[in-house]
Amino acid sequence: MTTLDFLVRRDRLATTELRGTAEIPLTAGQIRLGVDSFALTANNITYAAFGDAMNYWSFYPAPAGWGRIPVWGFATVLESGCPGIAVGERFYGYYPMSSQTVLQPVRLSPAGFFEGAEHRAALHAVYNSYSRCTADPFHTAQTEDVEALLRPLFITSWLIDDFLADQDFFGAGANGDGAVLLSSASSKTAYGTAFQLAQRKGIEVVGLTSAANREFCNSLDCYHRVLAYDELDHLAADTACVFVDFAGNASLRREIHTRFGNLKYSCSVGGTHVGQLGGAKDLPGPRATLFFAPAQIKKRTAEWGAHELGQRLLQAWQAFVVTVCDPAAPWLVVQHHFGPDAVDAAYAAVLGGRGDPRSGHMLSLAPRAPA
């Protein structure tokens, strides 16, 4: 059988190619998985944009000059040379945009396994962990698409909220009139963060977005206020505030650092505005600081223990899913794309970033949905 790989040029992300390669026989301990479906959001485009700087190209090697973007999704074991993993088992995890992949499971447990291939040994453990769907408390068959689309993003959202609250909003909430400003407020990671922040008292949650996405952000009801990028002057310049940056837009960041003299903290999370990214040197106010989710996980694991942290995350996730999937007013409408041409078109749309923010794209290189 042939494996199909969706490749993108590392230096020109709009250039793509579908390449077929012959299946390689498994070596001892390996498993072959069919990649059933995966989510594609701006987060995956950020993996590609920072592929060299942050090693995202290293997970699934590709021919010189090309990259295979990692995605979150579900895969089924087609062939197993690994005792303890059966053909037909399904796993949630970090896969390539391919029809199949080969993994080398190690540290098996009832919950899942870790990928043990040598080229991934130095990469962060969170990306090397695969969960058995049958044993995963985050998993339900009915919410599988939502899980692929939102789970990895929401965990970051939850940790950002927890980190800011843990730091007393760096003093921005002290008088009850401070604000958290979130750029790319229409993004899934930003609205997950706003969903959590809105449950706290004494801090205004302000969404910043493009004019076209303002209505969408307002409809979510998790932002106390939504402003278009050219409406920063609607917020008093002396507002005590924290900036959580999902857009990575260099000129917006400079504008915020310049306007808000009482900016207490500047937290860099993402880079959705791929065409406007830029350095953060010589900015007025606090240094723009990269959010490092594993550091907050480590801190809470030490303080609460892994079980308690997991339980809190699970509880928050379940509440979030109920809200996001409310049939009367869903935050997310899933769109399925089957086959190489549809995958290519969906990739171009997500890369362009001008689609409906309510859409969540689920992709599969298989030509159609399983019967």
Ligand SMILES: NC(=O)c1ccc[n+]([C@@H]2O[C@H](COP(=O)([O-])OP(=O)(O)OC[C@H]3O[C@@H](n4cnc5c(N)ncnc54)[C@H](OP(=O)(O)O)[C@@H]3O)[C@@H](O)[C@H]2O)c1
């Ligand atoms: N550091 C971490 O651990 C971590 C974890 C998760 C996510 N993130 C980052 O958070 C960001 C959001 O990811 P997501 O998957 O939640 O995004 P998403 O839901 O796909 O975001 C869509 C929104 O992003 C903006 N956008 C996307 N592409 C654009 C483009 N080409 N030009 C201009 N605007 C564009 C638009 O928002 P507006 O109109 O509102 O600007 C759009 O509505 C990503 O950069 C991701 O890497 C970081």
